[in-house]
Amino acid sequence: MTLTGEAQYLDLLSRVWRNGAERADRTGTGTRALFGEMLKFDLSDGTVPLLTTKRVFWKSAVKELIWFLSGDSSIRPLVEQGVHIWTDWPLDAYRRATGDAISRDAFEARIIADDEFAARWGDLGPVYGVQWRRWPRYAANEDGSYRADTPVDQISELVHGLKHNPASRRHIFTGWNVPELHRMALPPCHMTYQYFVADGRLSGILYQRSCDLGLGFPFNIFEAALLIRMLAQQCGYEPGTLTWMGADCHVYLNHEHLVTEQLSRAPHPFPRLSFARQPADLFSYALEDVIIEGYDPHPHIAAPVAV
Template sequence: MASQLEDRTDADDRSPHYEDQYLSLMRRIWTEGSERSDRTGVGTRSLFGQTMRFDLSDGQMPLITTKRVYWKTATRELLWFLTGNTNIRPLVQQRVGIWTDWPLDKYRRATGEDISAEDFSQRIAEDAAFAEEWGDLGPVYGKQWVDWPTYVPAGDGLYRKGEGINQVAQLVASLRDNPGSRRHILEGWNVAELDAMALPPCHKTYQFHVADGKLNGLLFQRSCDVALGLPFNLWSAALLQVMLAQQAGLEPGDFVWMGGDVHLYLNHEALVREQLSRIPSGSPRLELLRRPDTIFDYTIEDFAVHDYTPQAHISAPVAV
């Protein structure tokens, strides 16, 4: 396999492209990664502790070009996180199905009904009671981001639930009022609530740094499905950084991505082979069409991407 996946950045005579980092990571995992069993039973090839860096100035974004990335779908997911909602109903009503597999699997196991994903999503979208019972994911990303739970003394050694912490609002205020702080952090890994989540947070910790009027960002991802998840994660994290920069009156700087367990699923071989045969091209740009009053007021219509001409979509199964 290794001999068939030569490093295209060395094999062709062209200028470096930001996407070369992603393709090089994919190649290293597939040719050098340790083969491991995993939670899903599918199996992976994995490396530990990988890093990429992208320049977000002048509207640049780490949008993968060697296959189509549905950036509007990823954006709708990010906007959903910012609402604090943990039910998939608002997503499926926008025809976003990236979180449907987990509640669908739970429903099938609980009821024995071999319902299709399409029929399940339709019931979630049309039936509020059904969505309330079967569509919730537990306290996943958005809940932790904007409503991190707190507990206050209630007497006799007991505690009651207090007002939740809106980390995102606090982060924006901190970037504006105390830009030199080393505590510009957004955290999703709430140890006390991990077992209640459909999936513990993969992109778990964000940190930001202000220098020379620019907002730099870092995402640490504990677990990363490089073939399917990472293209979405790169776009979403960079977009969040751009939105934060706009709200704080800063310019976007560098975006640093760090991965812990960085892997490719064994059943993604066809995708890996196809994508590594392609050459990245183009330089898509993001334009923010307005500046909302708060970071919670963005809509999908506020974002435009120019000069994005990706190659064809490559499908692959999701490991649940």
């Protein structure tokens, strides 16, 4: 029997926990992992893959996607909106560098209040949004040296291509900029997106090199579906399917309670997504534009983030 919807995610979560190879990882936490998995979600009926076997804070996910699309690299706009999902990495860097055992709340308060502190400790480097909107480009000088040129806005080029050359096989953007990986607080996990137009419907693939199935996946898959819906609205298409391709699909060893509890719960139907308006462009969406109806999740399951 072919699994669909949330059931296929739960099956993957179970298989990784039961059969995954136990491996060391950079965080020192340890994981169980399988390599090379694929899931498919039908978006054509207006639903979105927002997991129901635990509550997903979808408003934070919307804010994160809008932040990505802005091209920003500072956590300040996020923490100003009460979104904490990127704070752990700069907070850890600050604690290691200074020896100051500052709390997360105090750290975020300084990020908001102190421009100099935010510039020094709140910047994540050239992460997702920077690469999506401002991929560095260089031009050659006459003496053979290079100078910075106008950066590449991959997202604007994607929108233009979907509108004006829908049959192209080059509707792709990526965050995996090799020379800049060392400057990123975290190299991109959801790294490459590709889109396909047929019969008036827009479908997409997300290739994810590394996926934390417990904490990261619920945000990753919802945001990928939301982005398809936003692109479809902007480019005049209906939504099609979302294909998710995971390379290193893992569960952290200290997430056993999450896996056990989540697998004990029966999934509910996915909710429906609609928009309150059609913004002027892809970069003008706000949280209030996204309407989620019929979301009936089980309670949230807390679990630690591995930094």
